[in-house]
Amino acid sequence: MQHASTTPWDENGQLEVLTFDIGDERLAIEAVNIREILDLLPETWVPGAPPLVASVVNFRGKIIPIADLRVAFGMPTDSDAAVQTDHRIVVIETELDGEPLQIGLRADKVHEVAILDRADSCEPPVLGMRWRRxxxxxxxxxxxxxIVIPNLPTIFSTLAEAA
Known part of the structure; x- marks a missing residue:
């Protein structure tokens, strides 16, 4: 399978992102996709929902599914771990099957909006990755x-199809 970059670098080879941690990993999402950064809210678990998106929150009268990227990346989930004061929900907007979708991502710690340079980037290696390439x-x-820039549309569509 050929891996082609779909990262929207600008004409200067830069990308503005929000960086955040999940476990020991630093991830980045394009800043233009960020809608809100929320303190943790009470979650409602959805019976029969796939583990990636097993709960929802009510935020300002809107139901937002909550995704745990640990599931996608095969990381241990800490559903029993104590909630830390740094934990947040990063609400993003992405597309799934051509439809806009707002979804919350659990983050252990949100860092900053940063500028990444394409010169410092590379495609994921064919070997040596512990995650699905x-x-x-x-x-x-x-x-x-x-810093990992996840392919969220692929994660959500692949795992939605498997459900």
Whole structure:
């Protein structure tokens, strides 16, 4: 399977992102897709829902599904772990089957809006990845971390089809 970058780098080879942590991993989502950053809200578990999106929250009268990217990346879920003061819900807008969708991503810690440079990025390697390669659009090196830019439409559509 050929991996083609779908990361929307601008004409200067830069991308404005929000960085956040899930476990020990640093992820980034394009800033234009961010709608809200919320403190944790009471979640309603949806019987029979897939583990990736097993709950919803009510925010300002709108029902927002909550995704746990740990499931997609095969990371241990900490459903029994104590909620930390840094935990947040990052509400994004993406497309699923051509339809706009708002979804909340659980984050252990939200960092900053940052500018990434394409010169520091690379496609995910064919070997040596512990995650499904098609779930990662780009890896970006910075002095402290390798930042993962997840391929959210692929994650959501693949896991929705499997449900």
């Amino acid at each position: 098609e779930f990662v659009r780009e890896l970006v090196r910075n002095p402290q971390h390798v």
